Amino acid sequence: TTSVVLFTRDLRLHDHPPLRAALDGSDTVVPVFVRDRAVDAAGFAAPNRLALLADCLRDLDAGLRERGGRLIVRSGDLVEEVCAAAGEADAHDVHMAADVSGHAHRREERLRSALEARGRRLHVHDAVTTVLAPGSVTPAASDHFAVFTPYFRRWGEHSVREPLAAPRRVRVPGGVGSEPVPDRGDPAALSPGLPAGGEREARKRMAAWLRTGVFGYADRHDDLSGDATSRLSPDLHFGALSPVELVHRARRAGGEGAEAFVRQLAWRDFHHQVLAARPHASAADYRTRHDRWRTGAAAEADTAAWKDGRTGYPIVDAAMRQLRHEGWMHNRGRLLVASFLTKTLYVDWRVGARHFLELLVDGDVANNQLNWQWAAGTGTDTRPHRVLNPTTQARRFDPEGTYVRRWVPELAGLEGRAVHEPWRLPKAERSAYAAYPDPIVDLAEGLDRFKRARGRD
Numbered sequence: 001t002t003s004v005v006l007f008t009r010d011l012r013l014h015d016h017p018p019l020r021a022a023l024d025g026s027d028t029v030v031p032v033f034v035r036d037r038a039v040d041a042a043g044f045a046a047p048n049r050l051a052l053l054a055d056c057l058r059d060l061d062a063g064l065r066e067r068g069g070r071l072i073v074r075s076g077d078l079v080e081e082v083c084a085a086a087g088e089a090d091a092h093d094v095h096m097a098a099d100v101s102g103h104a105h106r107r108e109e110r111l112r113s114a115l116e117a118r119g120r121r122l123h124v125h126d127a128v129t130t131v132l133a134p135g136s137v138t139p140a141a142s143d144h145f146a147v148f149t150p151y152f153r154r155w156g157e158h159s160v161r162e163p164l165a166a167p168r169r170v171r172v173p174g175g176v177g178s179e180p181v182p183d184r185g186d187p188a189a190l191s192p193g194l195p196a197g198g199e200r201e202a203r204k205r206m207a208a209w210l211r212t213g214v215f216g217y218a219d220r221h222d223d224l225s226g227d228a229t230s231r232l233s234p235d236l237h238f239g240a241l242s243p244v245e246l247v248h249r250a251r252r253a254g255g256e257g258a259e260a261f262v263r264q265l266a267w268r269d270f271h272h273q274v275l276a277a278r279p280h281a282s283a284a285d286y287r288t289r290h291d292r293w294r295t296g297a298a299a300e301a302d303t304a305a306w307k308d309g310r311t312g313y314p315i316v317d318a319a320m321r322q323l324r325h326e327g328w329m330h331n332r333g334r335l336l337v338a339s340f341l342t343k344t345l346y347v348d349w350r351v352g353a354r355h356f357l358e359l360l361v362d363g364d365v366a367n368n369q370l371n372w373q374w375a376a377g378t379g380t381d382t383r384p385h386r387v388l389n390p391t392t393q394a395r396r397f398d399p400e401g402t403y404v405r406r407w408v409p410e411l412a413g414l415e416g417r418a419v420h421e422p423w424r425l426p427k428a429e430r431s432a433y434a435a436y437p438d439p440i441v442d443l444a445e446g447l448d449r450f451k452r453a454r455g456r457d
C-alpha cells in the first residue's frame with residue numbers, strides 16, 4: 001500500500017506525525033509539497049520567504065534522498081495536485097498537519113471532499129505546527145482565550161506529546177511526477193542579511209541556542225543591542241523545527257531563561273488559537289475601536305518615511321532598517337515601530353502588517369496579523385490606550401545607543417544615548433548630521449491625536 005504525506009508548514013523529518021503515520025500504515029509513501037497558487041495570489045509570495053522556502057525544500061529533499069526517497073514538488077491548485085499525486089501513486093490515504101488560517105481550513109475541507117469523492121481518505125494531524133492543538137485549551141464559556149495570562153496558565157497544565165524521531169528509511173514509489181526543487185530566486189531581490197534555511201541549519205541553531213543563549217534569555221530578551229533572542233522564528237514558521245520538540249528540549253535545559261523562552265512559544269500557540277477561532281482577524285479588527293485611521297497625502301508621506309527608516313526617531317529607523325536588511329526584526333523593535341505607526345502616526349495596522357509581510361522571513365498570518373492588532377490595540381491587548389514613547393523605549397532597551405549606531409550609520413559619530421535624540425544637539429553640531437532627517441511628527445501632538453481618536457471608544 002501507498003500513502004501520501006502532504007508537507008505544508010512542517011518542512012522537516014524530525015518529529016513529523018503525518019510522516020510517521022504514513023510510514024506505519026503503508027509500504028511506500030509519496031512526500032509531496034505543493035506551491036499553492038492561492039497562497040501566492042493572496043500576496044504571500046515575498047522574495048525573502050520564497051528563498052527560505054527553497055532552502056527548506058532542498059534540505060527536505062536531501063534528507064529524504066539520504067533515506068532512499070525524494071520529495072515530489074508540484075505547483076498549482078493544491079487540492080487538484082494532491083488528488084493527482086494520490087491517483088498517480090494509487091494511494092488510499094493522505095496525511096497532513098492541521099493549520100489555522102481561514103484559507104487553510106477551507107483548503108482542508110475541499111481536499112477532504114475531493115479525496116472522498118475518489119474513494120480516498122484525508123487524515124489531519126494536530127500538534128505539528130503548534131505545541132497544543134488550537135481549541136484544546138479553552139475557557140468554560142468560549143471557544144478560545146482572548147487574554148494571554150489565563151491562557152498560559154491553562155496551557156502549562158497540559159502535557160505535551162513526546163517528539164518523534166526522524167525515520168531511517170523512506171521508500172517512495174516511482175511514477176509520480178515532480179517539478180525540480182525551486183531555487184532561492186534572484187539574489188538582488190533578497191535582503192542581504194538573510195539567514196540560510198532548512199532543517200539541518202535549523203537544528204544547528206536550536207542546539208547552539210539551547211547550549212548557551214537560552215540561559216540569559218530571561219534577563220536579556222528585550223535588549224535590542226544584545227540581540228539575545230533565539231532567532232528561531234523563521235525555522236518555526238516553515239516548520240523546519242518542531243515547536244513540540246523545542247518545548248521538550250527547552251524544559252530539559254531548565255532554568256529561568258528556558259521558562260521564559262517556553263512562555264514565548266506559548267504566545268505563538270495563543271495567537272494561533274485566536275486565529276483558528278476567529279479567521280476574519282487576519283484582515284478585520286478583532287475588537288473594533290471605531291478607528292478612523294489617517295489617509296491621504298500626509299499619512300502616505302509619513303508611512304513612506306516609516307518604511308524607509310527616515311522618521312527622524314533613530315530607534316524606529318534602526319528597527320525598520322534592520323527589517324529591510326535582514327528580513328527580520330527584534331521583537332522589541334517590532335513592538336515599538338508598530339506602536340509608532342498605529343498610535344503616534346495613527347495609520348491603519350493593516351498598512352504596517354502588509355509591509356512586514358513583504359519583508360519578514362518569519363512572516364505568517366497568525367503571528368504577524370495578531371501581533372499587529374495587539375500592538376494597535378484592536379486585538380487582544382488588555383491596554384489598548386498604551387502608547388510606547390520611542391525615546392523612552394530607546395533609553396531603556398538600547399541604553400548605550402549601540403543598536404541605533406549599528407543600523408543608522410549617519411549618526412554613528414554620536415556617542416552614548418545622545419544618538420537617540422539628535423534634534424537636541426546644538427544647531428552647529430546638528431548640521432554635522434544633516435543627512436539624518438528631523439522628526440516627522442511631534443510626539444505630544446501624535447499622542448493627543450491618538451487620544452482624541454480613541455476617545456470615541
Ligand code: FAD
Binds near residue numbers: 230232264269
Ligand atoms: P524569541 O524571543 O527567541 O522567541 C522564541 C519564539 O517564540 C519565536 O521564534 C516565535 O516563534 C515565538 N514568539 C516570540 N514572541 C512571540 C509573539 N509575540 N507572538 C507570537 N510568537 C512569538 N513572529 C513571527 O513568528 N512571525 C511574524 O510575522 C511576527 N510578526 C510580528 C509583528 C509584530 C508587530 C510584533 C510585535 C511581533 C511579531 N512577531 C512575529 C512576534 C515576535 O516579534 C517574533 O516571533 C520574534 O521577534 C522572533 O524572534 P526570535 O525567534 O528570536 O524570538
